[in-house]
Amino acid sequence: KILITGGLGQIGTDLSIILRKKYGAENVIVTDINKASDSVLQAGPFFHCNSLESGRLEQLVVDNNVDWILHLSAIMSVLGEKIPHQCMDLNIDGLRIALEVARKHNLRIFAPSTMAVFGADAGKVMTKDDTILNPTTIYGITKVLLEQLGAYYNRKWGVDFRSIRYPGIISAATLPGGGTTDYAVHMYHYALNNQTFNCPVHANEPLPMMYIDDAVNGTVKFLEADRSLLKRCTYNMAGFSFTPDELHKSIEKHTKLSMTYEEGTSVAQGIAHSWPDSMDDTNARNDWGWKPEFLLDDMTKVMFDEIPRCHPAVPKLQK
Numbered sequence: 001k002i003l004i005t006g007g008l009g010q011i012g013t014d015l016s017i018i019l020r021k022k023y024g025a026e027n028v029i030v031t032d033i034n035k036a037s038d039s040v041l042q043a044g045p046f047f048h049c050n051s052l053e054s055g056r057l058e059q060l061v062v063d064n065n066v067d068w069i070l071h072l073s074a075i076m077s078v079l080g081e082k083i084p085h086q087c088m089d090l091n092i093d094g095l096r097i098a099l100e101v102a103r104k105h106n107l108r109i110f111a112p113s114t115m116a117v118f119g120a121d122a123g124k125v126m127t128k129d130d131t132i133l134n135p136t137t138i139y140g141i142t143k144v145l146l147e148q149l150g151a152y153y154n155r156k157w158g159v160d161f162r163s164i165r166y167p168g169i170i171s172a173a174t175l176p177g178g179g180t181t182d183y184a185v186h187m188y189h190y191a192l193n194n195q196t197f198n199c200p201v202h203a204n205e206p207l208p209m210m211y212i213d214d215a216v217n218g219t220v221k222f223l224e225a226d227r228s229l230l231k232r233c234t235y236n237m238a239g240f241s242f243t244p245d246e247l248h249k250s251i252e253k254h255t256k257l258s259m260t261y262e263e264g265t266s267v268a269q270g271i272a273h274s275w276p277d278s279m280d281d282t283n284a285r286n287d288w289g290w291k292p293e294f295l296l297d298d299m300t301k302v303m304f305d306e307i308p309r310c311h312p313a314v315p316k317l318q319k
């Protein structure tokens, strides 16, 4: 059985759907601090869980005979700069609680990392798994700690800790939630709603990105991989890279999007500029068979179908 914390977030929403298809709805327990909608409640077991509430996660693990924890609850980059103390509380203390539960009950534990662990000294092009990690954001700092603490639990107590450094993930089901890469998801929504988008990231700032289907399919492959294949706890996982201007052009193959750019350096721009332009994921490809399927224009096509399907209030693309 699999238990997901932060299960209503961007990764959890789509990951729980594919895991339930594979393992059965009853065997995937979604938890979150937020209230579940009726459709979530109908889809399978859901429990309220504040990742910082002492004993709650452990009680859910014991009551439900859980084998794997997917600890997804976290505060992301831009929001983290607004509320750094809450970001430290959730991202550090929440992780410690989850790792302890995994150690005590001998569980596999997955927790996401991110390209935000890299800072300016990491090398911007095809940034490797093993490089200098000097992040500038509190979010990136908490994720370096996540990688290191997980690796420590693995060495010291043999906990099967696994992590992926994701690029920006683009998805339709959830609305953006406080990240630097949110701008890309917003652009699709603004295009469909026929509104002008004021982009916080500069037109020519490239960032590594990935479509959600690749992200969740790759994650399932990684979760299922035999531990003996893994030569490290944390792997870079990359899709493709684009700038806001390139995404704009991809969108305008389907519909008009009127755009302006924030002047000067917004918080998101400062963060985006400190992150890599592209990531090297050779180790993930070689060790456990990671392979992305979506390129920029494939993603644009699917996003225009998926957003109105997931959010009926958003108008469909005029063809």
Ligand code: VAH
Pocket (backbone or CB within 6 Å): 076, 077, 078, 113, 114, 115, 116, 139, 166, 167, 168, 169, 178, 179, 180, 181, 182
């Ligand atoms: C953010 N989407 O923008 C997240 C992510 C790789 C970036 O961790 O903060």
